[in-house]
Amino acid sequence: MGRHVVARVDEVDIGKSKLVKVAGRDIALFNVKGEFFAIANRCPHEGADLCKGQLVGLAESDEPGQYRMTRHGELVRCPWHGWEFDIRTGKSWCDPARTRVKSFDVSVANGGTVVEGPYQAEIFQVSIDEDYVVVEI
Amino acid sequence: MSDAVLERETAQETKLGIVDCDIHPAVSTPDELLGFLPQRWRSHVKDYGTRSANPLVGTLPYPRMTPGGGMRRDAWPPSGGPPASDLAFMREQLLDPLDIEYGILQPLAAGSSTLNQELGAAMCTAINDWQIDKWTGPEPRLKGSICVTQEDTTAALAEIEARAADKSFVQIAIPPRTIEPAGRRRYWPIYEAAEHHGLPVGMHSAAAGVHTNSGTGWFSFYIEEHYAFAHSLQTVLTSMVFEGVFERFPKLKLVVVEGGFAWAAPLAWRLDREWRRMRSEVPHVKRPPSEYIRENVWFTTQPIEEPENNRHLLDTLRWMGTDRLMFSTDYPHWDFDDPRYAFKVPLTPAERAAIFRDNARQVYRLA
Numbered sequence: 001m002g003r004h005v006v007a008r009v010d011e012v013d014i015g016k017s018k019l020v021k022v023a024g025r026d027i028a029l030f031n032v033k034g035e036f037f038a039i040a041n042r043c044p045h046e047g048a049d050l051c052k053g054q055l056v057g058l059a060e061s062d063e064p065g066q067y068r069m070t071r072h073g074e075l076v077r078c079p080w081h082g083w084e085f086d087i088r089t090g091k092s093w094c095d096p097a098r099t100r101v102k103s104f105d106v107s108v109a110n111g112g113t114v115v116e117g118p119y120q121a122e123i124f125q126v127s128i129d130e131d132y133v134v135v136e137i
Numbered sequence: 138m139s140d141a142v143l144e145r146e147t148a149q150e151t152k153l154g155i156v157d158c159d160i161h162p163a164v165s166t167p168d169e170l171l172g173f174l175p176q177r178w179r180s181h182v183k184d185y186g187t188r189s190a191n192p193l194v195g196t197l198p199y200p201r202m203t204p205g206g207g208m209r210r211d212a213w214p215p216s217g218g219p220p221a222s223d224l225a226f227m228r229e230q231l232l233d234p235l236d237i238e239y240g241i242l243q244p245l246a247a248g249s250s251t252l253n254q255e256l257g258a259a260m261c262t263a264i265n266d267w268q269i270d271k272w273t274g275p276e277p278r279l280k281g282s283i284c285v286t287q288e289d290t291t292a293a294l295a296e297i298e299a300r301a302a303d304k305s306f307v308q309i310a311i312p313p314r315t316i317e318p319a320g321r322r323r324y325w326p327i328y329e330a331a332e333h334h335g336l337p338v339g340m341h342s343a344a345a346g347v348h349t350n351s352g353t354g355w356f357s358f359y360i361e362e363h364y365a366f367a368h369s370l371q372t373v374l375t376s377m378v379f380e381g382v383f384e385r386f387p388k389l390k391l392v393v394v395e396g397g398f399a400w401a402a403p404l405a406w407r408l409d410r411e412w413r414r415m416r417s418e419v420p421h422v423k424r425p426p427s428e429y430i431r432e433n434v435w436f437t438t439q440p441i442e443e444p445e446n447n448r449h450l451l452d453t454l455r456w457m458g459t460d461r462l463m464f465s466t467d468y469p470h471w472d473f474d475d476p477r478y479a480f481k482v483p484l485t486p487a488e489r490a491a492i493f494r495d496n497a498r499q500v501y502r503l504a
Contacts, residue, residue: 046478052211079210080473082202 002137003119009108009131012036015073019051023137027104030055030087032073037087038104038135039076045099048080056084058093105136153490154238155476156497158437159341159394159465160231160279162242162272165218170246173263173270178256187260189250190347197344199359203471212469220469224276231468232278235476238494239503240279241307241465242268243341243394248284249312250345258292261285265300273305280501282310282339290326297327301334307501308339308392314346319373320380328386337390337435337500340373342366363472370396371404374430378408381421383429390500391434395467398436399444402456405430431458435500437465438492439474447481459488463497 006020012031019041020027026041028051041051058071075084075093084093090103109119111128119134126132164170171179191198201207205219212220212230221227232240246264251257261284268281283300285293293311300306309331317323319340331338349355350365370393383389393401408426416422436457444450454462467473476493484492497503 046473046475048209048475049211054210079203080471082471 004135004137005109005114005119005126005132006038006135007133009036009133012133015055017051017053017055017076019049020135022135025137027135028053028076029106029133029135030076032087036106036108036133038106039085039087039090040101040103042101043078043080043083043085044101045078045081045083048078050076050078050085050101052079053077054079055087058084107134107136108132109134153236153493155236155464155493156501156503157231157235157237157240157466157468157476158392158463158497158501159243159439159467160227160240161221161245161468161470162227162268162279163219163222163469164246164267165222170260170263170267173266174259178259178263181256187247187256188252189247189345190252191345198350198355199344199362201359201471207471209469209471209473224272227468228276231466232276235466237278239497239501241339241497241501242272242279242281243310243339244268244282244284245341246284247345249286249288249310250343251286254286254289254292257286258289258296261292261296262299265296265306269303269305280307280503281305282308283336284310285327287311287324287327288316290323293327294330297330297334297336301330301336306336307503308337310339310341312343312346313340313369313373313393313396314343314348314350316347318376318380320376320378320382322380325382325385328382328389332386332389335388335390335502337392339392339394340370340396341394342369342396366395367397367400371400374401374404374434375408378426378429379419379422381419383433384421384423387433389433392437392463392500393434394437394465395439396436397440397442398438398457398462399442399450399453401430401434401436401461402453405457431461435461435463435496437463438479439465439467440472441474441479443481450480450482454488459484459491460496462492463500464493 004022007018012018014031016031018029020029027038028041030037041049043050053076055073056075056077057069058075059069061067074087076087077084090101092099108131111126111130114126114132186194197206203210208220214223214226216223244264248257248260248264251260264284272279273281283306285296350362356362405427412426
């Protein structure tokens, strides 16, 4: 277990992603409306990089002729076969019990606290003036 | 780790040396093929364009779920241009990491479906020259398909004769959605030439066609079009068996590309059943249909069937015979199969070698 500083907040724009390597793992980091999420990068279906997937909403329908769009930008659609994973839980929409990726706790911390705290900044120099994304593994 | 995540498949050894039977090479720019056309057709294309049965020029009948007409989102070359238009990036993303010993090109440029038949024939010739120039010449792992106009067999035969001795090409490519059912005699000259030269006929699922994809009109959804790939190939097999194509050309090799395969055995069961009852209607079909399918037809694997219970895939492999299957990726399309993870069932080393390499080596007469 550890808290890893993986990116500066301004490195990942809203709706964008970044592949980060933490403790030997490939993790896909996403910025959804200013909130950060992290899931394992490898799609459990056939191995594509989820960080290259598209952030999409959830289209649902109770019956033909009706639909609603919810969860805007909160699912990542695999860049190959289109499997949709819930960015919060890592579970796929179609097969949540079996086809899912690990999700990680993410927080944002100021450089000042990061320098003091029990963090591991493996990638870059941390400045006390900036905000950072911290992934817990 | 408290939150265990089920990894359903395990990475499998890929050092086998794979034959990928379905790679789609692309032009870097829309005008790239013009350079391979004679001046007469270059001017024609500039003045009048090219038309297929698809009413909207320059579009697919069904726009697809990813940009570029259904591409892997990670397949756009860093150098620019569309997916699979850059040989260096194809090597880097596909051929090298997946240990692909041979890759069979399946150009989808629309020579065979061009309504102007003379232009279509010229386009096929251009596409074939382009394959040599851009792909099989610089990269010996890649092998071409002789693209021909199946509705104009005179032109098709001329193209086949011109290319048959060229080892850059390993098959003749025609689309399965022909104007008449594929077994009809108008297409027999192509089958005769294919048999004569020992070249397989590869039929890759087609988005375009003169007839609707359902048989009763146009499907509403892309998800339905994707399914239509299977039944269009089932129609091909049924027609070719009952018209007597395999009886007349017993050494003909037919490769069903991107049409699925789990349906092959049940289709053969049904055709055999009908044959036992109504054989006298087609006395030229001397043997049960399943025998022709087992001897003359091969199937590429992508998009692989994914039954709820993975082990059911083994049943379908056993029913049809693992000697009938040839691995394919469909690179760079979105429904690409990765050879390391696509088969979510344990195969014996012999089965793996057959499906991933040896069957294709034999069918395509590769070294």
